[in-house]
């Protein structure tokens with residue numbers, strides 16, 4: 001008797017007729033591990049208040065009875081309120097919104113990148129920029145930052161003139177380094193670039209006092225786009241709401257590629273509630289900035305290298321085996337992010353208690369001492385050995 005026919009053999013990704021330019025790629029993958037202290041994806045650790053939650057529930061109840069209808073396709077009321085929040089004399093015709101600034105960036109690449117076109121960023125920077133570019137069949141060109149993670153304007157202008165990218169990404173404050181760019185650097189690059197220039201200001205609200213926004217460069221730079229998000233300072237990462245400010249012609253271009261009704265009625269309602277409660281939501285920013293500055297000072301006090309930060313995270317190092325440090329912190333219930341240049345790690349700023357847990361875990365991990373510091377262990381008691389005991 002022959003065995004019953006086996007169910008269709010499972011196929012693998014390699015068997016599918018995937019686009020050639022996507023073969024061998026890895027998806028975005030910040031680990032989502034359920035541990036007590038999650039300091040890995042730059043979320044705001046303070047949840048919305050019960051009062052905000054009640055207002056949101058009421059807005060959802062109000063809108064629920066019309067969910068048989070499509071949402072406002074152009075999200076006009078929300079965009080008006082976002083424009084008022086941004087200031088700088090902006091109106092609804094200069095502001096656009098989508099599901100997270102990642103979707104905003106994707107729409108920008110769909111409209112201004114694409115097959116035969118290129119996008120350029122200055123790395124280390126946000127890992128999603130090249131991933132979104134690739135998804136939009138846009139060739140990625142990697143420019144370089146300096147040792148202090150800033151951008152040298154002369155070198156950047158030379159790189160832009162050499163490669164002539166259709167889209168340039170400037171992240172300020174930069175992720176994962178925390179570095180904000182002076183407006184002069186942005187203006188120099190915007191004037192040299194032949195195509196669109198996107199300033200990703202996802203962390204702008206966390207910048208140190210006096211740091212100017214690229215919004216002030218919009219007049220006179222019609223190919224400049226400034227993107228923002230509610231995922232970080234607004235403590236609304238779960239809402240998925242990102243937005244941008246640009247010339248009205250840029251928004252006309254984006255209307256050509258956006259999916260109809262891309263922003264759900266409930267997303268629009270949640271974002272408007274968040275804006276109405278912005279005093280409460282943004283009220284946590286000062287606490288987070290103070291914790292950030294304390295974290296920078298504490299890490300430096302341990303002899304570590306720490307990048308200046310205008311964001312809600314800190315990049316620190318340098319660890320010959322950063323994976324070992326990351327794993328050891330995880331054993332202590334603290335999840336940070338292994339990202340950025342080799343030998344560096346990034347910690348998002350949490351609550352006072354979470355940051356105390358981070359410091360305690362760091363102090364308990366001998367290998368978390370800096371390379372060639374006073375912590376260098378004596379022969380026979382290697383830091384690595386202590387770490388293995390913890391693991």
Ligand SMILES: *Cc1c(COP(=O)(O)O)cnc(C)c1O
Nearest residue numbers: 100101102126175202229231242
């Ligand atoms: C977190 C982050 C974003 C936000 O993405 P959303 O899709 O709005 O959640 C955008 N840009 C940078 C540089 C970021 O770090």
